[in-house]
Amino acid sequence: MEQQGKIALVTGAGQGIGRACAVGLAREGADVAINDLREERALAVAEEVRTLGRRAIAVTADVADEGQVQAMVTRIVAELGGLDILVNNAGFGRPLLVEDMSHAEWDRIVDVNLGGTFNCARAAIRPMRARGGGRIVNIASLAAKRMSYFGGADYTASKAGVLGFTRHLAFELARDRITVNAVCPGLTVTPLAESAARPGELELLAKRIPLGRLVLPEHIADAVLFYCSPRAEMVTGTSLDVDGGISLGMQDMEAYFAARRRG
Numbered sequence: 001m002e003q004q005g006k007i008a009l010v011t012g013a014g015q016g017i018g019r020a021c022a023v024g025l026a027r028e029g030a031d032v033a034i035n036d037l038r039e040e041r042a043l044a045v046a047e048e049v050r051t052l053g054r055r056a057i058a059v060t061a062d063v064a065d066e067g068q069v070q071a072m073v074t075r076i077v078a079e080l081g082g083l084d085i086l087v088n089n090a091g092f093g094r095p096l097l098v099e100d101m102s103h104a105e106w107d108r109i110v111d112v113n114l115g116g117t118f119n120c121a122r123a124a125i126r127p128m129r130a131r132g133g134g135r136i137v138n139i140a141s142l143a144a145k146r147m148s149y150f151g152g153a154d155y156t157a158s159k160a161g162v163l164g165f166t167r168h169l170a171f172e173l174a175r176d177r178i179t180v181n182a183v184c185p186g187l188t189v190t191p192l193a194e195s196a197a198r199p200g201e202l203e204l205l206a207k208r209i210p211l212g213r214l215v216l217p218e219h220i221a222d223a224v225l226f227y228c229s230p231r232a233e234m235v236t237g238t239s240l241d242v243d244g245g246i247s248l249g250m251q252d253m254e255a256y257f258a259a260r261r262r263g
């Protein structure tokens with residue numbers, strides 16, 4: 001129970017990766033604030049956390065709105081007693097080509113994925129400092145280092161921004177004993193990925209992953225739990241790829257080994 005007595009906020013925690021992070025933190029003993037745009041999703045996950053014996057509140061807010069984010073953090077501190085852990089997970093993408101993308105569509109992606117990360121991190125600093133330290137984990141994407149599969153160039157750019165923000169903020173907050181790190185998921189089976197994929201596409205993609213299967217939300221949550229654990233006390237400004245090895249770049253394992261067997 002590494003997180004006993006800790007208070008966490010997970011954004012976009014109503015389903016997918018965020019839900020897995022919230023449940024994982026609760027299993028380790030943390031009380032959790034469940035944020036989502038969709039109230040019914042946040043309420044359901046808060047109930048799930050309570051069944052694990054932890055305190056939970058559902059907070060509906062748009063992370064892109066700084067007023068809503070400040071009100072959310074104020075409420076968490078008032079109702080749960082502080083804030084030790086922030087998982088900036090809320091984000092989305094869709095496959096638009098740049099030439100078909102309006103500036104307003106670009107802005108919304110950047111406002112949620114990058115601006116939301118900024119809004120929540122900024123609001124969390126004072127409460128974390130008041131507790132003598134804290135952990136911020138930003139969910140970026142493999143797209144931050146390469147390019148997005150289901151999202152557009154706006155998504156790729158916003159996630160690259162999340163990694164830059166992670167490094168810089170890690171330096172700013174180091175003396176406050178607040179660590180800031182990022183997790184870069186490869187394609188992960190969540191409602192977001194399932195709704196974007198064509199029939200059979202996820203199975204096809206799984207065959208190209210060296211470890212032989214698609215990443216699950218719980219795999220991402222495990223990386224987040226590491227960054228929040230005492231074992232990551234001296235780790236800040238870093239990112240961890242959780243992608244089954246796809247970023248190694250060799251897409252066809254059969255052909256790779258067949259070529260070596262021929263030799």
Ligand SMILES: NC(=O)c1ccc[n+]([C@@H]2O[C@H](COP(=O)([O-])OP(=O)(O)OC[C@H]3O[C@@H](n4cnc5c(N)ncnc54)[C@H](O)[C@@H]3O)[C@@H](O)[C@H]2O)c1
Nearest residue numbers: 012014016017036037062063090091141185187188190192
């Ligand atoms: N699924 C993947 O393959 C994948 C890969 C790399 C990175 N990611 C990143 O992981 C994070 C979670 O992705 P997921 O696949 O679990 O998505 P998801 O769509 O399944 O869940 C995201 C949740 O965030 C909420 N949300 C969206 N915008 C919000 C906002 N402005 N304010 C508050 N809540 C908001 C949604 O209502 C939803 O419940 C995202 O940042 C995404 O970019 C996902």
